[in-house]
Amino acid sequence: MARVVGAPYLRASGQAVGCNLVIDGVTSDGVLKGFSYQAFVQVSWRGRIDLKQFRHETGLPPDALCRAALHCVSEPVGVVLPIAVHDFDLDGDETSISLLGEIGGEQLGDSATFVQIISLSERGGAPAASFLSAKLVGSILWEDSRSVRVRGTGGTMAVHAQNFAEGGLPVSADAPWYLECRTADPSASAASSVVLFVNTTFPHVVAALENRRMGGAPSALSEEVYADVEMQMIRRAVFETDLDSSADYPPGSIGKILVQHALRTNYALDELREMSASHPDRFEALLLGFCRSRLLRQRVLS
Amino acid sequence: MILYPQVPSARQALESEKAIGDVSAPSLSQSLLDSLDFTSSGGSRATILDLRSVRDTVTSVAASHGFPGRPVTARTVPALDADLTRAFCRSTELSVGEGSLPGLWVFMCAILLRDVVNWRWGGEAIVDRFRAGRRNTFYRYWYRGLVLRDDDNHADPYWLIGKLGEDNLVQIAERPYLAGNRDIARAMAKALVGRFDSDVVPQQLLVRDAMARANRAGAILAVRTFRGEAADHFAKQIVEASVSALKRTA
Numbered sequence: 001m002a003r004v005v006g007a008p009y010l011r012a013s014g015q016a017v018g019c020n021l022v023i024d025g026v027t028s029d030g031v032l033k034g035f036s037y038q039a040f041v042q043v044s045w046r047g048r049i050d051l052k053q054f055r056h057e058t059g060l061p062p063d064a065l066c067r068a069a070l071h072c073v074s075e076p077v078g079v080v081l082p083i084a085v086h087d088f089d090l091d092g093d094e095t096s097i098s099l100l101g102e103i104g105g106e107q108l109g110d111s112a113t114f115v116q117i118i119s120l121s122e123r124g125g126a127p128a129a130s131f132l133s134a135k136l137v138g139s140i141l142w143e144d145s146r147s148v149r150v151r152g153t154g155g156t157m158a159v160h161a162q163n164f165a166e167g168g169l170p171v172s173a174d175a176p177w178y179l180e181c182r183t184a185d186p187s188a189s190a191a192s193s194v195v196l197f198v199n200t201t202f203p204h205v206v207a208a209l210e211n212r213r214m215g216g217a218p219s220a221l222s223e224e225v226y227a228d229v230e231m232q233m234i235r236r237a238v239f240e241t242d243l244d245s246s247a248d249y250p251p252g253s254i255g256k257i258l259v260q261h262a263l264r265t266n267y268a269l270d271e272l273r274e275m276s277a278s279h280p281d282r283f284e285a286l287l288l289g290f291c292r293s294r295l296l297r298q299r300v301l302s
Numbered sequence: 303m304i305l306y307p308q309v310p311s312a313r314q315a316l317e318s319e320k321a322i323g324d325v326s327a328p329s330l331s332q333s334l335l336d337s338l339d340f341t342s343s344g345g346s347r348a349t350i351l352d353l354r355s356v357r358d359t360v361t362s363v364a365a366s367h368g369f370p371g372r373p374v375t376a377r378t379v380p381a382l383d384a385d386l387t388r389a390f391c392r393s394t395e396l397s398v399g400e401g402s403l404p405g406l407w408v409f410m411c412a413i414l415l416r417d418v419v420n421w422r423w424g425g426e427a428i429v430d431r432f433r434a435g436r437r438n439t440f441y442r443y444w445y446r447g448l449v450l451r452d453d454d455n456h457a458d459p460y461w462l463i464g465k466l467g468e469d470n471l472v473q474i475a476e477r478p479y480l481a482g483n484r485d486i487a488r489a490m491a492k493a494l495v496g497r498f499d500s501d502v503v504p505q506q507l508l509v510r511d512a513m514a515r516a517n518r519a520g521a522i523l524a525v526r527t528f529r530g531e532a533a534d535h536f537a538k539q540i541v542e543a544s545v546s547a548l549k550r551t552a
Binding site: 038067073076079080081085089105106108110114115117119138139143158166183184187188192195197227 | 303319342344394397479484502527
């Protein structure tokens, strides 16, 4: 996949912009409680911008006009739902942002990513302090986002129990589980791209995963399944050569999730690919060591 | 809002496989509906009459293109797809929330309209045309209708679909970063269609070049925040830049 390289220009840091986003009804683990089509999700971005710092970091003149925008990306469809905008200039020491809005529940899918962006609305007449200052109208000067899960309170991976003997899955009827991981569109939501199918002819495996889903203590069996899932995800990231660790996949997308899994091994994706080609045995040992020993450590520590 | 049935997760793979090559009309019964899931609240559940209405609307449009007897040809596909998009979007009026449900799309393609899907793909429908995902036949129609619906054109809000054709639609609608902003998707489509009549450059080349430019611009510009006039202005700039570049290389 071709990597899109943006023109280098200065962007503001988190020190200059207050990014306090409040989404009503979201728990600490990022789940939207009480979701229904009839409910409205209230969102607010209230904060202060240190204009002095902002000008210093972006190199823009005081009369540059900027726009703060708050929008929501409804996944897996990927539709952008605008919430609110606020225009301001960079004159003075400080300015406040107060963006409020709501999204109708019927517009939301599996997950929602709320995106805060400050962009250049218009450059002022005064010369910029740096030749690396943004010049094009619409240039992103600062950006942050937060994803919440909308439907259900389980993990982002769907788990379905079915009898493999009924067919429909490209796997032996005797397999206890099968991970379906669709990567044709790396920008697609991970929630709709990854499904763990569990064979109902192994009721103890189904029960172990159901128990874990309901918040029960992890068992050796459920950990075995999840260790295997993690190994498969890393393998997909490594062998799916279209995946690019430097590509800007959307938050919550399958591309992003796979790359994150691979990077947790502390090796770059290219290093893992090279290792899998030149020393497959070392690569397999690395996977085994990383996925199994990490789970065992977690088990001992907990 | 009407809530449509969803095939339960555990049955989706099986139903999708079963639908391949099945050109029989579905038997819509209460027992079938009882075996399916629905969103728990937020609207009224589709009745058999509602489902028949959707099916009748879609099949009558398909019939005007030869369904079920006359095979679909490459020449008739663009008009057929545009008409099916119109018919499906108008008859279902699905919200984004309902459109996010995988089971709903398996129901639409593997049960309610399986004969139309099989006919549309000329007996070569692969399982992806029935199962949930971006390649699901009616999901594609719905998504294209969603992002390219032009409410300024009261007579035919879906006119852009018919003008663009399959390859160009793929270029626009299957770039989720850009298409997600419906104002940008519409503005790009309108700006491109506005240039189709001129004999400057081949349509497909123009669309490919312009969408690649727009995608690159998205790396540095807040394209997803552009609305209304800003979106139109952005689209015009991109398309004119493409035309100029292609003219130079022609």
